[in-house]
Amino acid sequence: MLYTKNKIALVDCNSFYVSCERLFNPSIIKKPVVVLSSNDGCVISRSTEAKALGIKMGEPYFKVEKIIKTNDVKIFSSNYSLYGDISRRVMKTLRQFSPEIEIYSIDEAFLNLSLIKNENLLEYGNKIRKTVLKWTGIPTSIGIATTKTLSKAANHIAKKESSGVIDLINSKQTNQLLKQIKISDVWGIGRQLTNFYIKNGINTAYELKNISNSWIKKNTNVLGARTAMELRGIPCVSLEAFEEKRKNCCVSRSFGRKVTKLEELKESVTAHCLNAAEKIRNDNQTAKKITVFIRTSPFQKYNNYYANVKKIDLPIRTNDSIELIKQALIALKQIYKKGYRYQKAGIILSSLKDMNSYKKNLFSKVSNEEKRTKLMKAIDYTNFKYGRNALSIAQAGFRQKWNIKKQHSSKIDTACFDLLPAVRSF
DNA sequence: TCTGGGGTCCTAGGACCC
DNA sequence: TCTGGGGTCCTAGGACCC
Numbered sequence: 001m002l003y004t005k006n007k008i009a010l011v012d013c014n015s016f017y018v019s020c021e022r023l024f025n026p027s028i029i030k031k032p033v034v035v036l037s038s039n040d041g042c043v044i045s046r047s048t049e050a051k052a053l054g055i056k057m058g059e060p061y062f063k064v065e066k067i068i069k070t071n072d073v074k075i076f077s078s079n080y081s082l083y084g085d086i087s088r089r090v091m092k093t094l095r096q097f098s099p100e101i102e103i104y105s106i107d108e109a110f111l112n113l114s115l116i117k118n119e120n121l122l123e124y125g126n127k128i129r130k131t132v133l134k135w136t137g138i139p140t141s142i143g144i145a146t147t148k149t150l151s152k153a154a155n156h157i158a159k160k161e162s163s164g165v166i167d168l169i170n171s172k173q174t175n176q177l178l179k180q181i182k183i184s185d186v187w188g189i190g191r192q193l194t195n196f197y198i199k200n201g202i203n204t205a206y207e208l209k210n211i212s213n214s215w216i217k218k219n220t221n222v223l224g225a226r227t228a229m230e231l232r233g234i235p236c237v238s239l240e241a242f243e244e245k246r247k248n249c250c251v252s253r254s255f256g257r258k259v260t261k262l263e264e265l266k267e268s269v270t271a272h273c274l275n276a277a278e279k280i281r282n283d284n285q286t287a288k289k290i291t292v293f294i295r296t297s298p299f300q301k302y303n304n305y306y307a308n309v310k311k312i313d314l315p316i317r318t319n320d321s322i323e324l325i326k327q328a329l330i331a332l333k334q335i336y337k338k339g340y341r342y343q344k345a346g347i348i349l350s351s352l353k354d355m356n357s358y359k360k361n362l363f364s365k366v367s368n369e370e371k372r373t374k375l376m377k378a379i380d381y382t383n384f385k386y387g388r389n390a391l392s393i394a395q396a397g398f399r400q401k402w403n404i405k406k407q408h409s410s411k412i413d414t415a416c417f418d419l420l421p422a423v424r425s426f
Numbered sequence: 427t428c429t430g431g432g433g434t435c436c437t438a439g440g441a442c443c444c
Numbered sequence: 445t446c447t448g449g450g451g452t453c454c455t456a457g458g459a460c461c462c
Contacts, residue, residue, distance in 0.1 A: 037430035044430070044462095060429035078430085105433095105462045190460045221436070223460085250432055299429055346431090405428095434461075443451080 004169055006235050007113040007121065007144065010151040011094060011128060014139040014159065016107035017045035020086045021076050023137045024412045032073040036061055039254045039404045040077055048162075077409040085414040089136045097128050100241045110148060110239055118170055125165035144169055148237045149230030152187040153178065153205055178206035178231065188227040193220065205231055245283050245354070251276040252293070252346020255402040259342045265294060266329055267397030272347045273328050274396060277321040278380055280349055286317045288351035290324055292331040297343040308335040317353065320372050321379070324349070325395065 017035040022028055032049035043059050053071055055064050087106045095101055100112035116124050125142045132140050143154025145168040157177050158166040168174050184194040186205050202208050209231040217225045226236040251272040269292060295307035310331035328347055382391045
């Protein structure tokens, strides 16, 4: 058969954050490199060389510190504005290759390749890789198949074998490849399902593919059944080319050191509210609910663990920073308990809706509503122009002693002219 | 000593209605 | 004493994703 209806490519950037750092720092090419999460807590991106040293994804830094030091592994604190910027360039490049693309995460996208002839798919995949590398400097891997789950699986193999592109549509070895994929590596199968499947003797993607659907439905849920169907080549998860607005907005951070005082928790919750409110204003949304949560470290077994959340239904739908902060601080006061060493605080704005569907509340308690809206616009504009937090409010704290650790930043900011690396001619 | 952050979807169970 | 049955909507918590 020459023509297949459903052809999906998953393009995934290789070691994305590491690759971004390498763009501006050629000296770390072909060297072991890792990027650390916020607070320099965990390893969240590894170069091939770092993987080969046995450094695992998500592992806390202090556990791999020894390997890192003895092998001279280069480390970077994460720089999300840089990664976001490079990501946009990659996605823009990918758009040239398909009328329909779903940006699935910061470093991957599904492309609809249904218009490409079967016999040309592999070549097309290679062309995509070459172009992205040439235009953005980012290496990618591509999996092509008839369903999203299969394209994920193909991508997994492509990455492992560093062959670049795996096309399952023309392959006669699909089953052979699925046998190589551990059940835990199948898209949609996490820790719980992995345990369950292994207990029942299902260890690979191939074995899951061949289990009866009724058994899966009975013992898991619709999602479990969907995954198995997709492995059989029956599309159950469609390509979502239209980007929906977010339904919740969460901002949270671990502290750079443990925090005990209510005053400091207030500062961080205030700062998180400012960030979250700016985000939803940017999307033209308003919130109807706000949740505040605080917790001590779940890893310190000998200290009392305490975690609590408080959700408040706002009197009126809003995206006004000051109103949101007011409510958040009320919630915080209710859950704060003295005598604990807090590790993290955060807020969630939920029941988000578009501004357009916003109706004025007759009993609105926010006075000077229009003035406030103008104030928020002025703050957003100033922060956009002069850098984040150019304007803040006093409650967010000026010193922010609790703020995060970031000791290994590359300090590259593609959005800030002064921080761009200089090219000199001699 | 030191363990990220931001999302989505599904499901069971409660509240409520007639 | 004995107290239905069926429907909707909402929410908290779990599982999963990157």
